[in-house]
Amino acid sequence: MKLSKFLLGTTIGLAAGLAALYFKRDTRALAPAVKANTKLFDDFSAVDLGEFTDHLTVAAADPSALVLAQQQEDYVSEGTLTTPPFDLPLFKNLVASWNALTPAGTAVEVEARVGVDGYWSEWHSWGRWSTNAPSSSVVDDNDDPRASVDTDTLTVKAGSASQAQLRVHLYSNDSQQTPVLKLVAASVKPLQRDLMVDHHDVQVDRVIPAPAYSQEIRDPKLAPGICSPTTISMAVNRQNADILPEEAALRNLDVAYGGFGNWSFSTAMAGSLGYKAYTAYTDLDGLRKQIALGLPVGVSVQYSNHQDQADYPYVENATGDTAGHLLLVTGFTKLDGVDYVAVNDSYADSDEDAKRLYKLDQFSEAWHSRVAYMIGENYAGYERLMQPNRVNVKLIANEAHDAFQINLNEQVIAITPEMIVKKDSYDASTTTVAYTLDDGGQTETTAQQHFAYAKTDDEGRILLDVNALKQAHPEASTVTVYVIRLAAPTLVGTISLGTQNA
Template structure:
């Protein structure tokens, strides 16, 4: 599966970092020692495919070299880390807006233990953090990230950054498909969030992650996934990077990206990689929807029928047996792109 994922990524120049570049977004993935060339290291050490604390240190930081990408005004990070015991990790980002660097914006403290939390109240003249998304007031073309590791054994295996231009997030609407993935449906167990009375109605994200993990042979219950992705400041389980971090903590290679079209999504499902996708809709906009409206909902794209319509495991269905749905292609794609800019979780082995 890892080789399949790598084949879906393009090498970005001589730096060698794996990237996916589309007209409206770029996802940069750092997971090898060469990707951290030029980084400032304090109390951490590099390995072939990881960053860990140096022996005898309780905490340490890695500050990346500046990264240059196409103009963006939104950024969503993601990470795969191991945090034994009370270990934790924080990812911060700053952007060069004009000639000046912004402040460092924090995406909170992640840990496999309880207490993980994003940070509220980060808003200034340059932009703001909305739980899991940095939104800038002006476009930038450069950013840096700062990774802080705490606790013995804490190790980072992957850092990813999805940058995007909000004004162009629906530019790929209706992109022509090569139809190679039409008629291919990946087997992903169906799980409903609605069968859990104590908060399940808002568990779409961990339920989607639980389904994909089950397809990968990692069987965690929906309540387990909800507990493991709970964000104390957000007071919920919908934090995007916290969800992929949970999958990463279980040995998966998981990250957040933004795709430009269903034609691009077909490259993943056609290669056996289901995607958790985020969309919202008003009454009547999504024919056959499990719920009438949603201001933001995650479901699992498992493939396409022979006519090219997306087939999904929608956790808002009332039972596990009714989770599988087929939605009209044009309507679904418009809602996905206009709501979240094609935001997707990629979770593989």
């Protein structure tokens, strides 16, 4: 392969680029740099298209991105990027990431294979993914003696791997639409480097003022399982987005997994909003570097606030017990000589209570996964994507002004009770109907407003008693309603608390 013609992107190691000195027979020499455990392919402008792609080309508006090739005026239905093989430190676990735009009718699929003892594994898929259709990780993985994928993580079955290769498929069933691939990445948990060790090579005393959201006060049918999309919401809203946790969740559902905690899907969702985002195994210095850049980091933790139990690491001041949870690290600081990690923990009972300080040593034990969501700034030129896809609708009241029909371009959209209630599993009909009032309170982001959740009737109308709301909120003049749907634009309408519907 003509490796020089493939722009390999960025390598990120725990000490990449730093050379250590060692002595042998009184001769000083430079030791090789520590091998990077995360590989990013994030600029495709120098790719040899004939060597590494099939039916793909660089995007005309962004030469660093890949899109489907065209025949005449139509996009082809499928194209593939295959990266060169790349070396990694010895590992047993690998997580893949991608950033892609997926208009309606399009999707992407990322695969990886790993080199184990001189032999390649089979290709293993992270499933077809799109923000405009229900997405699913793989249910029945390849029968492979060397490796397997469970939801978001590839595991080497026997021995260890030292190489990997990535492959990305772009799909479209609409000849006028194409996915746009901005990034594909792989990160591994190195076997010969203990990420739990805190070298403290990076010094930072900073807390980033990211908005804090409690998942516990969101839509009750979603609230127990949306720590990951809530964490993503806080991270991107810290910059310039304004997404609701429920909107993030219903862009992030893994149908096969039956929930919202797929690590790869979560950072892909952030990428779909125009942010450079990927999942990585890292250490405390890796977090400190991000905080120093002004970028909060999502991390996967387990903890308990009961010191006398042995199931999970004890964290003083934590909100309860959790076997698996995502929270947002917003900083590092020291109080009375004790090191603390500042977090926004969505497990709290309120937004105000979500900002917390956890002792560094206790946090480190709780974060034994060493999995982190690295969410960077907007890609240049992609700023328009930072807001969720929302469409304005009319809400037409009945005579009593307590039931409202949704009208989109003269078409009635019905939201039935079955679509908004909690079921055994989420599906394409899953919907949240949330509303908030303009009662004079000012918030930094929409998600920090007080939300309530409406019911619907058998005719698919939203049930809101305008007179009761006016009595309870005399300072308010308008209700804003958000109809949040799975893999579809959010419908937004307003209701006047006067006599006329706005």
